Amino acid sequence: MAHVLTLNAGSSSLKFGFFKLGDATEDPEARIVGLMERIGPGERAHIKAKRQDGHVLIDQEYGRNHVADHSAALSRIVEFLREQRPEMRLAAVGHRVVHGGPDFDAPTELTPAVMERLAQFEPLAPLHQPPNLSGVRAALELFPDAGQVACFDTAFHRHHPWVNDTFALPRKFYDQGVRRYGFHGLSYQYIAETLKEIAPHLHMGRTIVAHLGNGASMCGLMGGRSVASTMGFTALDGLPMGTRCGQLDPGVILYMLQNEGMSPAEIEDVLYRQSGLVGLSGLSNDMRTLEAAGTEETRQAIDYFVFRIRRELGGLAAVLGGVSTLIFCGGIGENSAHIREKVCEGMGWLGLEIDEGRNLRGERMISTDFSRVRVLIIPTNEEIVIARAARDLVESKQGTVA
Numbered sequence: 001m002a003h004v005l006t007l008n009a010g011s012s013s014l015k016f017g018f019f020k021l022g023d024a025t026e027d028p029e030a031r032i033v034g035l036m037e038r039i040g041p042g043e044r045a046h047i048k049a050k051r052q053d054g055h056v057l058i059d060q061e062y063g064r065n066h067v068a069d070h071s072a073a074l075s076r077i078v079e080f081l082r083e084q085r086p087e088m089r090l091a092a093v094g095h096r097v098v099h100g101g102p103d104f105d106a107p108t109e110l111t112p113a114v115m116e117r118l119a120q121f122e123p124l125a126p127l128h129q130p131p132n133l134s135g136v137r138a139a140l141e142l143f144p145d146a147g148q149v150a151c152f153d154t155a156f157h158r159h160h161p162w163v164n165d166t167f168a169l170p171r172k173f174y175d176q177g178v179r180r181y182g183f184h185g186l187s188y189q190y191i192a193e194t195l196k197e198i199a200p201h202l203h204m205g206r207t208i209v210a211h212l213g214n215g216a217s218m219c220g221l222m223g224g225r226s227v228a229s230t231m232g233f234t235a236l237d238g239l240p241m242g243t244r245c246g247q248l249d250p251g252v253i254l255y256m257l258q259n260e261g262m263s264p265a266e267i268e269d270v271l272y273r274q275s276g277l278v279g280l281s282g283l284s285n286d287m288r289t290l291e292a293a294g295t296e297e298t299r300q301a302i303d304y305f306v307f308r309i310r311r312e313l314g315g316l317a318a319v320l321g322g323v324s325t326l327i328f329c330g331g332i333g334e335n336s337a338h339i340r341e342k343v344c345e346g347m348g349w350l351g352l353e354i355d356e357g358r359n360l361r362g363e364r365m366i367s368t369d370f371s372r373v374r375v376l377i378i379p380t381n382e383e384i385v386i387a388r389a390a391r392d393l394v395e396s397k398q399g400t401v402a
């Protein structure tokens with residue numbers, strides 16, 4: 001019996017999934033999922049992990065400095081997994097890597113040459129790529145014999161038409177890699193594959209997916225392939241998010257530099273950590289908190305969030321030449337009936353109408369029977385996409401050996 005481990009490393013966190021492999025036709029089966037947070041020198045790291053049925057297996061804080069980096073974090077996680085599953089036999093590790101640059105459009109085995117190339121994309125995703133690669137290095141050290149595969153958030157969008165891959169800048173920037181990459185690709189891939197399974201006729205059509213979580217973006221798909229995404233060069237563009245600004249006139253950044261005398265690090269902090277819902281509300285990046293607060297500022301923050309989603313919905317529908325299916329996913333998309341209702345309000349002109357009761361109950365299909373556009377809620381699952389890629393790597397190696 002073989003297993004695969006999925007890893008998703010953030011700047012101070014490491015999310016993990018432990019899967020059992022069946023035969024080649026079966027989906028990897030999630031056994032344990034967990035998260036280690038507050039990794040770093042001087043911090044008290046915290047680990048929480050659950051079985052697939054929701055039973056909490058560990059919820060524990062470590063002493064200060066016990067988990068100073070990703071390598072230490074992975075060692076602790078593996079220690080915990082071995083206690084839980086002494087029979088553990090890791091055949092492969094799958095990593096979420098935010099940036100595959102212009103080159104990588106599919107999961108890729110992590111060889112030294114690939115690692116070298118991925119390190120070159122660090123300036124393209126300075127907050128995410130370095131911790132992602134730290135996670136990979138830690139796993140390569142700990143499991144030198146397991147296959148290791150990178151799954152990129154950009155890969156799903158790599159075949160966008162040129163007009164949606166570029167900015168109107170001098171060409172040398174495009175050649176240097178300043179392109180509209182798009183992100184959340186693992187989530188969109190999961191949604192596209194699930195739609196194909198549950199409603200193949202819809203999968204063939206024009207689909208808009210709204211991934212609304214702490215990070216938020218939208219994607220337009222034709223026949224299951226990404227045609228356009230609201231995110232661009234970095235994960236800042238498009239919709240406002242929990243703490244990120246979303247689409248912004250670049251002149252604002254010049255203003256911050258020239259008039260406010262802000263440093264690049266200060267501007268980065270504003271754009272990535274102090275903007276979006278938290279910036280507008282002055283209260284929180286958490287949608288539940290904003291919905292419960294009901295103040296003028298929190299209402300305005302929600303209004304702006306919804307306004308941008310509606311605007312992108314119209315834009316993507318125009319790019320696709322219509323829309324047959326709208327899908328909500330992510331923490332907000334899956335759980336907030338209020339946001340879904342506001343997004344879909346008055347969209348009759350687009351042939352889109354949701355049923356109040358179905359929406360409140362959070363049913364899979366929330367559109368009315370008469371709505372031309374089908375509106376669905378599909379809980380996303382990025383981990384299984386990574387686990388499948390790890391399984392495929394194991395299969396391909398077995399194929400090679402045979």
Ligand code: AMP
Binds near residue numbers: 212242291331335
């Ligand atoms: P994610 O990043 O996908 O985990 O999503 C996190 C976001 O989902 C946060 O803003 C949460 O407040 C939001 N969220 C989770 N559950 C609910 C809920 N029941 N109602 C509204 N927002 C929710």
